[in-house]
Amino acid sequence: MGIDALLIPAILFFILGVIAKFVDSDLKFPDGMSKGISIYLLMAIGLKGGAELGKADLGIAVQSIFWAIVLGFVLPIIGYWILRFRNKIDSMNAAAISAHYGSVSAGTFLTAIAFLEASKIEFETYPIIMMVMMESPAIIIGLVLAALARKRLQASGEMKTQQAPETEWGPLLKEAFTNGSVLVLLGAMFIGAVVPPENMATLYPFTKEIFMGVLCLFLLEMGIVGAQRLDAFKKGGGAYLIAFGIIMPIIGGTIGVVVAVSFLGFTAGGALLVAILSASASYIAVPPVMRYGVPEANPSYYLALSLGVTFPFNVVIGIPLFYNMAIYYQGLVA
Amino acid sequence: MSVKGCTAKQVQIIADSGLEPRIIKRLNKVGIANYTVFDARGEGDSGWHSGQMDGDSEVLILLLLEEGQMDSLKDVCKHYLSRGHHLTVFVSNVEMISLSCM
Numbered sequence: 001m002g003i004d005a006l007l008i009p010a011i012l013f014f015i016l017g018v019i020a021k022f023v024d025s026d027l028k029f030p031d032g033m034s035k036g037i038s039i040y041l042l043m044a045i046g047l048k049g050g051a052e053l054g055k056a057d058l059g060i061a062v063q064s065i066f067w068a069i070v071l072g073f074v075l076p077i078i079g080y081w082i083l084r085f086r087n088k089i090d091s092m093n094a095a096a097i098s099a100h101y102g103s104v105s106a107g108t109f110l111t112a113i114a115f116l117e118a119s120k121i122e123f124e125t126y127p128i129i130m131m132v133m134m135e136s137p138a139i140i141i142g143l144v145l146a147a148l149a150r151k152r153l154q155a156s157g158e159m160k161t162q163q164a165p166e167t168e169w170g171p172l173l174k175e176a177f178t179n180g181s182v183l184v185l186l187g188a189m190f191i192g193a194v195v196p197p198e199n200m201a202t203l204y205p206f207t208k209e210i211f212m213g214v215l216c217l218f219l220l221e222m223g224i225v226g227a228q229r230l231d232a233f234k235k236g237g238g239a240y241l242i243a244f245g246i247i248m249p250i251i252g253g254t255i256g257v258v259v260a261v262s263f264l265g266f267t268a269g270g271a272l273l274v275a276i277l278s279a280s281a282s283y284i285a286v287p288p289v290m291r292y293g294v295p296e297a298n299p300s301y302y303l304a305l306s307l308g309v310t311f312p313f314n315v316v317i318g319i320p321l322f323y324n325m326a327i328y329y330q331g332l333v334a
Numbered sequence: 335m336s337v338k339g340c341t342a343k344q345v346q347i348i349a350d351s352g353l354e355p356r357i358i359k360r361l362n363k364v365g366i367a368n369y370t371v372f373d374a375r376g377e378g379d380s381g382w383h384s385g386q387m388d389g390d391s392e393v394l395i396l397l398l399l400e401e402g403q404m405d406s407l408k409d410v411c412k413h414y415l416s417r418g419h420h421l422t423v424f425v426s427n428v429e430m431i432s433l434s435c436m
Contacts, residue, residue, distance in 0.1 A: 031373065034386045180388070225386055232381060287389020288352040295418035300381025303390055 010114040013216040014315050017223015029221045037218045038284055042106055042184045044207040044214075045113075049128030049185075050192020051200060060126055060264065067259050068130035071278050072137030075252050076102030080145050082248065088240045091149035096290040096297035097241075099142020100306050101248050103282035104134045106181065107222055108314045110215055112276040115319050116269050123269030127260075130277055132185045135285050139176040142286070143167060146294040172293045181285045222311060229308030232300040241301060245281075245309030253279035253322045257329050271326035272319065279318055281306040340435035342398045344428040345407060348374060349421050351391035353414065358395070360413065364406035370396040380420040398430060 020027040053061065079098035083089040089097070109131055116123050147167045153159035192200065233242060256278030260271035283306040291299055349357060354371060361369065374392040375385030385391045399407060404425075414421050 029386075031385060035388070038387075221386070225384060228382075228384065283389070284387060287387070288350075289389075291350050291389055292352050292356075292419075295420070298381060299383070299389065303381070 008111075008115055008118045010111050010212065010215050010219050011315055011319075014111075014219040014223040014312070017220045017225075018227045018312065019223075020220075021224050021227030027224065029224075034218065034221050034225075037214060037221070038106070038181070039184055040214055041110055041211075041218060042181055043188045044211050045106065045110060045128060045131075046185045046188025047192035047200070047203065047207050049125060049132075050189035050194075051197065052125035052192075053129060053189060054193045056126065056129075060124075061129060063264060064126040064130050065133050067263060067274075068133035068277070069137055071130075071256070071259065072102050072134040073141055074102075075255070075278060076138045076141040076145070078251060079244075079248050082244060082251075089244075091153070092146055092294055092296040093298060093301055095142050095145035095149055096294045097244075097302045097305060098145065099138050099290055100281040100283070100286045100302050101252065101310075102134070102138025102141055103136075103286045104131050104277045105280035105282055105306070105311060105314070106131065106185075106284065107218060108276055108280040108311060108318075109273065111219065111315050112273055112319050114212060114215060115323075116272065121269040121323075122267055123273055124266050126264070126266075127270060127273035127277060129189070130274065132182065132189065134277055135179075135182045135185075135282070136176045138282070139286055139289050140173070142290060143169075143172055143176075143293050146297075167293065172289060175289050175292075179285050179289065219315070222307070226307045226312050229304040232304035232308070241305055242309055245305045246313050249279035249281075249310050249314055249318055250321075253318060254325065257322060257326045261326060261329050262333060268323060268326040268330055271330070272323045275322035275326065276314060276319065279310075279322065280314055281310045283307050283311070337431055338435055339429045339431045342428055342430050343401060343404060344426050344430075345395075345397040345399055346424040347395040347397070347411070347421060348378075348392055348423075349395065349414070350380075350419065351388065351393045353419060353421070354393045354395065357410065357414070360410045361397075361407075364403075364410060366397060366399065366403055366406065366410075368398070372396070378420065378422065398428070 076098040079101040080094050083094035083097060084091060109127070150159065253275040256275035257271050260266040260274035264270070264274070266274065283303065287299065287303060290297060290302065347357065351373070358369060372394040373385060374394045375383050376392065377383070383390050383392045397407070411421060411423050
């Protein structure tokens with residue numbers, strides 16, 4: 001699999017967005033458009049996942065949910081440990097950044113589906129359920145890591161007690177489980193699962209036929225936004241963070257391949273989707289919670305990493321890399 | 335017919351868009367019920383905010399207050415600033431023309 005892995009409209013539109021930024025084009029999306037497109041994409045993928053869930057094997061679905069929760073809790077702890085290695089990144093920023101890496105990027109996941117469909121590769125749909133389940137655990141871990149770091153800093157005198165924000169667990173946990181993307185995904189999945197297929201068919205022009213075109217629009221904007229975000233690293237402290245933004249998805253993707261093949265018995269296509277869930281970093285659900293729950297962290301870091309480094313890496317390199325890794329690992333364990 | 339104006343304190347609060355409902359709720363609790371909110375984007379202490387996504391958006395909350403309401407406003411601002419939130423507040427004396435002046 002070579003350069004042809006990139007010859008998918010969605011990926012090419014992403015690259016076009018990056019080019020638009022680097023040539024200083026005046027290409028700009030209307031305010032609020034990306035929020036609207038995100039809701040559409042989550043709704044469409046939720047309906048598709050729900051319709052499949054209606055036909056799913058309950059045993060595999062439960063196992064998928066279990067492993068999604070495990071990944072959601074474990075990945076941010078690995079990320080935090082890497083960021084804190086030799087005190088490279090302060091503990092509050094490390095907590096906020098690692099929460100993003102335990103959660104998922106729906107845009108990357110949908111690009112991986114576009115890659116599989118364009119390449120006519122079969123895949124399981126259980127990873128769609130996993131995507132919903134992986135949104136929230138990482139937020140909780142991020143908040144716990146930040147609360148522990150705050151206590152440590154207070155005990156050592158590095159943070160004065162009156163400066164230390166109390167973690168407002170109630171509202172933050174509510175936001176972790178009821179934020180817009182989780183609500184739309186869960187709601188659309190429920191609707192997709194309970195509505196009879198003949199009634200769903202009237203929605204297909206909206207949820208299926210225009211889906212890839214809307215995804216191209218979304219990725220065009222993500223290309224522009226991602227390239228703009230790279231400017232944040234010009235202000236210093238960027239080399240270690242950029243390295244983290246590439247190394248962490250490789251670690252997460254590798255763990256995802258192992259879980260999908262060895263524990264869930266997925267095909268290479270399904271394993272790619274689990275790998276992408278594990279490799280991607282959130283830029284929709286987690287940033288608002290971290291901005292409120294960990295105000296000491298600098299949003300420039302986690303937004304620049306998620307959008308400027310990890311998203312492009314996964315879209316251009318990660319997707320073909322993890323697919324080949326899944327095929328190789330399947331051969332190894334067979 | 336001559337239109338009579340009145341003086342007021344104009345308060346502009348720039349904050350993370352996620353704080354908007356929380357600040358409004360707290361303002362309502364101390365009796366400040368009237369406000370206008372604008373979507374905002376820009377660069378400051380907490381980096382660049384494009385306004386394109388929820389975690390990356392700012393708001394500008396505009397209030398017109400009486401002098402006697404300023405202490406309540408300061409308490410609300412203190413609540414967030416003491417917790418490390420990047421809140422910027424501008425206060426200025428303005429003359430306004432509205433039904434409430436007549």
